[in-house]
Amino acid sequence: MKLRNILIKVLACSSMLIATSSCSSFLDREPQGQAVDTPVYYDDVENAQMAVNACYQAIAQDQGVVAHMQEWMFGEVMSDNSWKGGSDFGDMQDVQMLKEWTAVNVNATSHSAWKTYYQAIHRANTAIKGISPATSFDAEIRDQLVGEALFIRAYSYFYLVRLFGDVPLFTEPVSPDQIGAAGRTPVKEVLTQIEADFAEAAEKLGTKSEMEVGRATSGAAKAYQARVVMYDIGIWNANGHTWQEVFDLTNEVITSNQYSLAFNLATVFEKDGENGTGSIFEVQHETSNTGWANQNTGSTSPILTAPRGTADIKGWGWGFLNPTQDLVDEFEANDPRLDWTAGQDGQFAHGVAQGVAESQFLSGYFPRKVLMDQALRPNEQSDNPQNQRKFRYADILLMNAEAAYHIGNEATARQRVNEVRDRARSMTYPKGWNEADNTYAERDNSGALPEVTATGEQLLEAIYHERRVELALEGLRLWDLMRTGKLETALKKDNIGYREGITGDIVVGNMDGKKLNGIPVLPIPAAEVASFGLTQNPGY
Known part of the structure; x- marks a missing residue:
């Protein structure tokens, strides 16, 4: 329950x-x-x-x-994975300013x-x-x-x-x-x-099977501890951690027998996939009909990210979180996860046609992965019954793969990556792929996603690739870029959602002036600085 x-x-x-x-x-x-x-x-x-x-x-x-x-x-808009979107660049302008530093x-x-x-x-x-x-x-x-x-x-x-x-x-x-x-x-x-x-x-804490559904568990705590250690290794290098620690912590989660990959990846972000076998931690939401925003227990994200619609196809959302062409191009040929991740104009989702415009502030794609079935829409638009998926078992497998690579265990690294790819190869189309049919249509994925057999640096790049396509739009990309030293290169890419006249070089220059001990940081609210004597971050 x-x-x-x-x-x-x-x-x-x-x-x-x-x-x-x-x-x-x-x-x-x-x-x-x-x-x-x-x-x-x-x-x-x-x-x-x-x-x-x-x-x-x-x-x-x-x-x-x-x-x-x-x-x-x-984690996504401030990276090469997503445009901000919305009605124009001024719609939630503060998010665009974050993206452009x-x-x-x-x-x-x-x-x-x-x-x-x-x-x-x-x-x-x-x-x-x-x-x-x-x-x-x-x-x-x-x-x-x-x-x-x-x-x-x-x-x-x-x-x-x-x-x-x-x-x-x-x-x-x-x-x-x-x-x-x-x-x-x-x-x-x-x-x-x-x-x-x-x-x-x-x-x-107890294990997932021992705790009430939705509460933090021992597995979630170990998973997050592993993530903290992994980020520290690549971003701050503050506490002398090793990849062996990441491997051991993720291995504890894997061998706990509390988690497994959902057989059909297409179900994971749907209502029937909430708190599933591959869910390590989710923030719970349901419609409460108790008022606007923080007065209720629902989520605003579904209306923020649903397509705005076009002149021909009416939408119900605000059109934020637009996948970039660069993200779309990252997917291998015939990877079934692409259709699940980035939707396009005229495609059906939950059996309903989706209207997706393309403009100077809209990429022409919508985040299909996180699209809530509009049949679940509540009376109050901020009160949507969709959980926030914060940590998935697929992430643990890929973290374990990366750690295994760094400690010299390439066989385990390949095994974990291929577990994730094998599951993706068995998935259906996204729910409601066909008009007026809100079911999971079968698809032929034979020949897609061949097993990874790479070694050395190519294996590490295969792990990075798998993280990007499997976990796209889930709030992780910025931190993966930071910890792997790839952020500046990513921000210099073309067509990732900057305003006209703003280049990647300008954005990186803006970011360079806002680093604390070499790490890019955001502004501490001015009121807190003024009222409590806190030191402001550089550049603000």
Whole structure:
């Protein structure tokens, strides 16, 4: 069943923990009122569960607490995988400015990420502090709840450190005397805390089969710990990690027997694929009919990314996240994942024709992979019942392949890559490929995606290729480019969604002026810098 108790109870309890929408700072004060300020409040199992549910709600606010904010805005639009799209370049202009590295210190999209994840951190710290000493209910339940809060704190800091570099690090609710003295903690220390939180969460949490559907699990904690280590190796090199660590962590997930590749890849992002066998972590969403944006438990992403339509074919979305021609060209001939990833004008999806325009701000493709069946559209357009797929088992296999390559185990590297390709070879057409037929039409993929037999550097490039085509539009591309040293080359490509007169060389020059310790970073919100004495990132 879906994680319904989180979604139902969260609206009742989140305002008690913190109402960030009415607070101008990420440094949210201690919850007010005796009910949530005292240890006795958290010594009740239902209250403790509600406190943790509120942590999940914080990371589910994909509408953003300042402006629309989706992970693909950073991980895909800021790369060579996607144009911004929309009605014109001025539609969500702050995202276009991120793409071209012209963002200013009041950029609403990056501000929303900062505020959203510090809200989640505050809630997690409040829950950890309150629940840890509880004695009136089962200790195993108590430890599990603390583990979930630790997971969400680590998840949130990992999001922030990738965008902003050095960030204020808090492991307890912020007290009034700390507010004026907030400083930025070096990336190395933040990463150390993230890794420790994920490791402790892995010990406290149950496996996927033991935990309620939708909650963090030990496997998810290990998967994210592996991702942190992999990113550190290639981006910051802060903590002396090795590829052996990535291999060992991913291998623990693989050998846990908790995950497997869904037989038909075409189902993974559909409603019937939610929380499936290959799902390691998903942020849960369902229609609640409780109002606009953060008042509900739905997701805004489906309407943001659905096609706008054309004069001939009516659309229902806002047309953001347009796959680039460069991404389309990355797919091998007859790779069935191309039709699943990048849709075109006139094609059918869920049995309905899709209208996709091409212009100076629209690439002519739409993100078919993440398209929600329009039959599921709610009355409130921000309240869509589509989970955010945050970590898939295919990613673990490809991480394991890359780690295996780097430790000299090329046979395992080829095996893992071919597992992913074998599954893709067995997939159907995307759901509703034919008019008025919302089923999975069979397709003949014989001869497609031959087994990878490469060695040496060619094998590594095959792994990179497989990551790009398998995980396209899932918010990972920017970080893969950064950690592999390929970002500047990617941003200099033609036809990836810049405004007229903006070249790749200009964009890279803009980015070069906005690096902290050699790593590109986004602006810390101006209000936070001014109010709390934080040092602004270079170039802002």
